[in-house]
Structure formats: C-alpha cells, structure tokens
Amino acid sequence: MAAAQTETLHSRILAELTRKIVDGSWPPGHQLPKETELATQYGVSRMTMNKVLTQLAQEGYVVRRKRTGTVVAQPRAQSAVLAINNIQDEVAALSRRYHWRLLSAETRPRSAQDQRQLDLDAEEGTCDTLFLQGLHYSNDDPFCLESRAINLGVVPDAAGMDFDCDVPGSWLLQTMPWTNARHHVRAVNVAGRDATLLQLPVGAACLEILRKTQIEGEWVTYVRLLYPGEAHQLVAEFEGRPGG
Amino acid sequence: MAAAQTETLHSRILAELTRKIVDGSWPPGHQLPKETELATQYGVSRMTMNKVLTQLAQEGYVVRRKRTGTVVAQPRAQSAVLAINNIQDEVAALSRRYHWRLLSAETRPRSAQDQRQLDLDAEEGTCDTLFLQGLHYSNDDPFCLESRAINLGVVPDAAGMDFDCDVPGSWLLQTMPWTNARHHVRAVNVAGRDATLLQLPVGAACLEILRKTQIEGEWVTYVRLLYPGEAHQLVAEFEGRPGG
DNA sequence: TAGTGGTCTAGACCACTCC
DNA sequence: GAGTGGTCTAGACCACTAG
Structure with a gap:
C-alpha cells in the first residue's frame, strides 16, 4: 500500500x-x-x-x-494472486482502440462440443441456453476470442438483447447483482476455426481462461476466453505471506 | 467462507x-x-x-x-484472483510422487539469454548471481522446468547449498523472511532444449510463469517456471466485487 | 454549519486452552 | 484453574464534506 x-x-x-x-x-x-x-x-x-x-x-x-x-507466522507456500480484469479495461490500459464483434448468437440445446469447450457441468443441462461467440479487438487486431453460454432461466432478458452493440460480459455485469466465479487458466495449442478467427497459425500457443459464474447457487454463464499467447499475459503483484 | x-x-x-x-x-x-x-x-x-x-x-x-x-457499491470490473502455489504442494495435491532433479548450477555473469529468458531488470546486473536449472517431477513425469537466478549479494548462503537435495524455491522460502513478488503468466510454444527436457514435441503449448521476488527493495530471485499446458492449469475461486 | 463516518478509550465478560 | 485472545459496550472527540 x-x-x-x-x-x-x-x-x-x-x-x-x-x-x-x-x-x-x-x-x-x-x-x-x-x-x-x-x-x-x-x-x-x-x-x-x-x-x-x-x-x-x-x-x-x-x-x-x-x-x-x-x-x-511461518512463510508458507509461494502463493500469489493474479488479477483477471475485463477485456475492455485491458485494451484501454494499453491505450488502444477497443471494439467488439458478435459472430453468432443462438438459443439451442447444448452440444457435445459446447460441453467440452466450455467445460459445462453435466447436471446443469436442462435450462434454455443462449450461446454466443464474438471477438474482442485491440486496434483492429483480434485480441480475444470469446465463447459463452448464458442461462436464460436466470437471465431471461438476455434473450432480447442485441449483443452486436453490447458486450455480453459488460452487460451481464451491469445486469446481475453480485456473483461468484471459478476460473481455470491453461495454455493450449490453437487449431481449426479458433486459429482462423484469431488470425494465428495452427499450433500457436494461446492462453485459455474458462470462467463459470454463479449467483446464489445457480449458474449464470460459462465463458471461454482465448488470448494469443505472445500478445497477452496476466500480471500479478504479490505480498509474501501464507495462505491466500 | x-x-x-x-x-x-x-x-x-x-x-x-x-x-x-x-x-x-x-x-x-x-x-x-x-x-x-x-x-x-x-x-x-x-x-x-x-x-x-x-x-x-x-x-x-x-x-x-x-x-x-x-x-x-456498483459491481465493477470482472476481476478475479488466481492462486499460484508452490510446485511441491501442487504435486502433493494430486496425490502423486514428487521429486526434484538439479540440472545445472553455476555462478557466473548474466548472459543475454538469461536476461531475456528470466526477464531480468537491466539495472540489477552487478551482483554475483547463481544460476540454476532443474526439473520438478510428478510420478517420474516432467511436471515443471525451473530456471532461476539468485542474488548472492542478498542470499550469500545459497552459494554453499547443495541444490541436488534441497529444492531452491522451498529453501529460499525457509531462509528468507517475508518477500514481495511480481508474476507474469503467459502461453508459449515450447522449443529447443526446453522441449527436450519436458519431453514435449516442439511447439507444444506451455504455461510460462515468470516471478521476480524482492525483499526490502532488493531483488532476491528471478524464476521461470514452464508447465506443459495440457497437464497443468491454474484454478481460482472468485467472489464478485470491485477492486481486488 | 451540521451531519456523517473514523477513531479511540476504559472497562467488562466470555470461551478456549494449556497446565 | 489461570491466562490468553475474542468480543462487546457506552460514550467521546475529531475530520471531512455537502449544503
């Protein structure tokens, strides 16, 4: 401080x-x-x-x-905390122009691919679900590919939204009260359509962030954010101490 | 809670x-x-x-x-915290056998490669520095490749240590009082010697964590941890709220 | 200038835990 | 049983700030 x-x-x-x-x-x-x-x-x-x-x-x-x-206390594990911020702020922090482009939006039953890609929990399959995909741009370069599932049982208003204009993440944040989330971060080799959309060669390393958001025990949204690995990194300051 | x-x-x-x-x-x-x-x-x-x-x-x-x-308060940025724990605990948490193998240890002036790989700060180049490299194993599989620089001006005892037996990270943790650290996390395509050591094909995605540790304004150690991307992920719980 | 949060005190009782 | 931290109170003064 x-x-x-x-x-x-x-x-x-x-x-x-x-x-x-x-x-x-x-x-x-x-x-x-x-x-x-x-x-x-x-x-x-x-x-x-x-x-x-x-x-x-x-x-x-x-x-x-x-x-x-x-x-x-004994200094214990080298544990640290990493901040994951929203994409618009990240781009703004780099003093670059930000814009969002919606690629697809459809309400449909979940497929096996959704299940796998978004790491959806099996038992949460019954509700109406809105699937979105879009790109975040930084200075007209693809910055992040977003794939998202939204639980229309919890957020029915999402069905009538025009996500061409509103960024889904920001809109959900404004719409929902307080939420909890679980994150997984890992490195993957990008392939297929993902590579094409991000304008990357097949096999390029990308940072994948999976986020499951909940409110009061109900799932609200699953997101998969795919960042070109070379262009993006998470940064964290850390005060050495146990726990965390 | x-x-x-x-x-x-x-x-x-x-x-x-x-x-x-x-x-x-x-x-x-x-x-x-x-x-x-x-x-x-x-x-x-x-x-x-x-x-x-x-x-x-x-x-x-x-x-x-x-x-x-x-x-x-207004719910603000989707910020979250990710825990980075020490490797031994990670392996133990998976109920696997852990061991450490030292690959090299030498006291020498920093090279351009050190500078680049460990993201060393330019102005901190004058002190005697111990360079280490080693592998963390989980059930005899390479789990993480560690490259490290230690400031012998701050931790002179490190010069006489046998890091064949003691894991450098754990030893430093026990030796030093409280520290601060800065982390960078990103995805990279593994290549060359790194790929060989981790027994991965060239180009495989890896999670790279760079950590700079300081105590009272002096740098103590720089570490680069390279995890096979498919085999490792950071996980974080997150309570939705501004700041963080 | 008035109202709010920010802080501090002196004293009290309780729960837990080691001896 | 004795000593520690954990908690709570009633009252007080101060700093900041909107009107």
Whole structure:
C-alpha cells in the first residue's frame, strides 16, 4: 500500500509491527508480547492494539491462539494472486482502440462440443441456453476470442438483447447483482476455426481462461476466453505471506 | 467462507447485510441507514456496527463517505484472483510422487539469454548471481522446468547449498523472511532444449510463469517456471466485487 | 454549519486452552 | 484453574464534506 498516510494510531502501529516482521527483527516463530503489554508499550487502549493484531493476523503475518498468545507466522507456500480484469479495461490500459464483434448468437440445446469447450457441468443441462461467440479487438487486431453460454432461466432478458452493440460480459455485469466465479487458466495449442478467427497459425500457443459464474447457487454463464499467447499475459503483484 | 459459525454478533450481522446485497434486496446505489440507526435496529453498540460496515467496505460491497453515508457499491470490473502455489504442494495435491532433479548450477555473469529468458531488470546486473536449472517431477513425469537466478549479494548462503537435495524455491522460502513478488503468466510454444527436457514435441503449448521476488527493495530471485499446458492449469475461486 | 463516518478509550465478560 | 485472545459496550472527540 501507499506509505503516504501514517495518520491513525493503529495504522502507524500496524506499519511498525509489519516492518519488524518483514525485515527479520521478528523472525518466524517469534513470540509477540501479549495484547495488554503491547497496548501499554504503545500507549493505546487494548481495543486499538487488538485491531492492529487482528489485521496482522488476517493478513497472515501472525498466528494468534488463545492461551499461547501471538507468534510470527511461518512463510508458507509461494502463493500469489493474479488479477483477471475485463477485456475492455485491458485494451484501454494499453491505450488502444477497443471494439467488439458478435459472430453468432443462438438459443439451442447444448452440444457435445459446447460441453467440452466450455467445460459445462453435466447436471446443469436442462435450462434454455443462449450461446454466443464474438471477438474482442485491440486496434483492429483480434485480441480475444470469446465463447459463452448464458442461462436464460436466470437471465431471461438476455434473450432480447442485441449483443452486436453490447458486450455480453459488460452487460451481464451491469445486469446481475453480485456473483461468484471459478476460473481455470491453461495454455493450449490453437487449431481449426479458433486459429482462423484469431488470425494465428495452427499450433500457436494461446492462453485459455474458462470462467463459470454463479449467483446464489445457480449458474449464470460459462465463458471461454482465448488470448494469443505472445500478445497477452496476466500480471500479478504479490505480498509474501501464507495462505491466500 | 464456511457458513458454519454464525456465532458472533458482527459475523451474524455481516452475513445478513451481505445477503441483502448479493440477492439484490439492496441493489447497487442503495443508501444504507446510518451507523447509529443500524446499531439501534440490530440492538448493538455503534462500534460493533462500525466493525461490520468497515469489513463490508473493505470487501468492496459498499462505499462509505463522510456526510453522505454508506451506499451499496456498483459491481465493477470482472476481476478475479488466481492462486499460484508452490510446485511441491501442487504435486502433493494430486496425490502423486514428487521429486526434484538439479540440472545445472553455476555462478557466473548474466548472459543475454538469461536476461531475456528470466526477464531480468537491466539495472540489477552487478551482483554475483547463481544460476540454476532443474526439473520438478510428478510420478517420474516432467511436471515443471525451473530456471532461476539468485542474488548472492542478498542470499550469500545459497552459494554453499547443495541444490541436488534441497529444492531452491522451498529453501529460499525457509531462509528468507517475508518477500514481495511480481508474476507474469503467459502461453508459449515450447522449443529447443526446453522441449527436450519436458519431453514435449516442439511447439507444444506451455504455461510460462515468470516471478521476480524482492525483499526490502532488493531483488532476491528471478524464476521461470514452464508447465506443459495440457497437464497443468491454474484454478481460482472468485467472489464478485470491485477492486481486488 | 451540521451531519456523517473514523477513531479511540476504559472497562467488562466470555470461551478456549494449556497446565 | 489461570491466562490468553475474542468480543462487546457506552460514550467521546475529531475530520471531512455537502449544503
């Protein structure tokens, strides 16, 4: 975070304790003084110190246990978080022109190919489903091929939408309240129609992102995003700490 | 999270308010009652309600402003987080046998190839550097090719280590206190020596993860991890909300 | 200038866990 | 049984900001 504001009491203390852990003054396993002691040392109330220690714990720097007190956590797995943003923002971030072209839209029963390509869950096959395919462009170059299934049982309005104009992802985001999603990311060799659409030679490496979106237990949409591998990468900053 | 314990006051209230937002009872833009009112409604002190609202805010569900009060946030970018774990844990999670084989280890000036392959920062070239390469195996199949540079100025002990036995990543993790890292993930077509080592045909799609690790502003290590694309994928759960 | 969230305190009770 | 963190309260002052 920005170290600009060392304003509040607990943020100042938090920064101080974090520093001791990060620079090794308090190595992993080190036992911290108890809440009341720390509160006295820093001249604050126990609630304030509790706020600091609670935050330190939920950031993974320390482990707190009743009776035994607070100790500096062991750095564990090299786990990190990668941000997956929406495509329009990605293109905009590169200061390039963005546009979307709808290739196909049809309401039909799912095929075996849909099932395979979008990694659809088998038991969720009964609803009316809208299948879409389209291309995201960056400066008139294909940037991402999107294949999507939308559950019309959950989002009936999608049936009447003109996805020539509205980008399905953005529209769904505006339409639906809050959602949960599961992502899979892997590398694939592009082939066939996908290669043609992305203007890539057969066999070129692409980054494939599969996303299943749910709301309140019902599936909303499955998406497959295919990015030319050389042209795209996910970037992540990561603060080293356990869990995540 | 697990909905098991609806024990504490604020966790119960937090769950209740979150539900109202997620199921659409409180749509984006909806104005919440003020802290004191909510506290009265739920029969708790203002501090307790503040704790709830603060957490709701830092989870991105609401936006709080002085004078104007608290409103439900607009769902923004489809951003998500992807976990990158360490390789040993990944293999273990698949209930497979793991082992590591060191291919090469040498202390030498960086070459143009190192620079390119590991995406080394130009200005960080003066220190003594240890270069390693090795393979992670899952059930005796190549699972990941690791190429690494270690800054001996920061980790002098690495020079005397026997990385035939110790996996460099794990050892560094145990040795160093807390670190920060930057990741890049992309898809590449494997070629040359990399293909041979991973026992893949030339051109096979691979997931490439580049990681730069820092501690207190100094670079510690650069790693390039190359996974056979078909055999590996990153998975992420994601709670829909702005920022992240 | 008035109303909101942001913060802090001093004290209290409880649950859990190790001895 | 004793000590720790986990939680909650009632009241207070401050900073920011819209009107």
